[in-house]
Amino acid sequence: MAVHDLRLSAIENFDPVHWHDVLLAGPKPDEQIAHLQQIVMDAGRAGIQTIGYNFSLAGVAGRIPGSFARGGAVSVGMNGVDETPIPDGMVWNMVWDRDRVVSGTGGTLPEISHDELWNRLEYFLTRMIPVAEEAGVRLALHPDDPPVSRVRRQPRLVWTHDLYQKALDLVPSDANALEFCLGTLMEMSDGDIYETIRRYVGQNRVAYIHFRNVVGKAPDYREVFIDEGDLDMHRVMTILHELEFDGVLIPDHTPHMTCGAPWHAGMAYAMGYMMALHRSVRGV
Numbered sequence: 001m002a003v004h005d006l007r008l009s010a011i012e013n014f015d016p017v018h019w020h021d022v023l024l025a026g027p028k029p030d031e032q033i034a035h036l037q038q039i040v041m042d043a044g045r046a047g048i049q050t051i052g053y054n055f056s057l058a059g060v061a062g063r064i065p066g067s068f069a070r071g072g073a074v075s076v077g078m079n080g081v082d083e084t085p086i087p088d089g090m091v092w093n094m095v096w097d098r099d100r101v102v103s104g105t106g107g108t109l110p111e112i113s114h115d116e117l118w119n120r121l122e123y124f125l126t127r128m129i130p131v132a133e134e135a136g137v138r139l140a141l142h143p144d145d146p147p148v149s150r151v152r153r154q155p156r157l158v159w160t161h162d163l164y165q166k167a168l169d170l171v172p173s174d175a176n177a178l179e180f181c182l183g184t185l186m187e188m189s190d191g192d193i194y195e196t197i198r199r200y201v202g203q204n205r206v207a208y209i210h211f212r213n214v215v216g217k218a219p220d221y222r223e224v225f226i227d228e229g230d231l232d233m234h235r236v237m238t239i240l241h242e243l244e245f246d247g248v249l250i251p252d253h254t255p256h257m258t259c260g261a262p263w264h265a266g267m268a269y270a271m272g273y274m275m276a277l278h279r280s281v282r283g284v
Ligand SMILES: [Mn+2]
Pocket: 142, 181, 182, 183, 184, 210, 252
């Protein structure tokens, strides 16, 4: 139902409490998969076409705040790789079992290989994608931010441009899609971002796009305003227009503006800039 002429197109992320045994190969992954399948079916019934997710153990980690953006606006950057082990009872930066974390009896997560992490993704996708197809929902994978091989002593899944293809090829289906994060892709040391946009949008596997700009590459980069980083956003929008991309574009992180609503003002600035770019490339 459209209220105020707005429609909910996508939701982002499953709660760690709903799938820690999938991410961590815990004792009850099948029960959690059944619940995730229910969430996807419910989303489909509600007309929500996309669910974004981040298949990661460490999640976002090791970033530092600083006056990195224009005018000294506060944003975040990366200054080396976080090697702190993850406590048992946590995944990403979130606690799913408070008792284990508080008591400290659980120790830390065992270090696993990249192959083991990919096996866990395959377990997830082979069970979820058929249900997503049935529900008319696309599951959209966010790359690892920050994108380096290992963070907090755990492997990263998608930390190069090419690894996105590996995830798509695991289960060939339009429902196995990408949450295409321009900022994270720009932080990666390989690849040409404009070629990468053509490559993945051209396969019709991009569900939605995070707009964000950065300066530098992992493990030494900083987030900046949408119009001042290494990425030419006008060129991005032009390519998307050429390719007739019809998915969702959304601002990602933003530097904070000095005012009563620092984050909201930053997001409004990014959104206005994107709207103007969109009009510009359409010539209206
Ligand atoms: Mn993102």
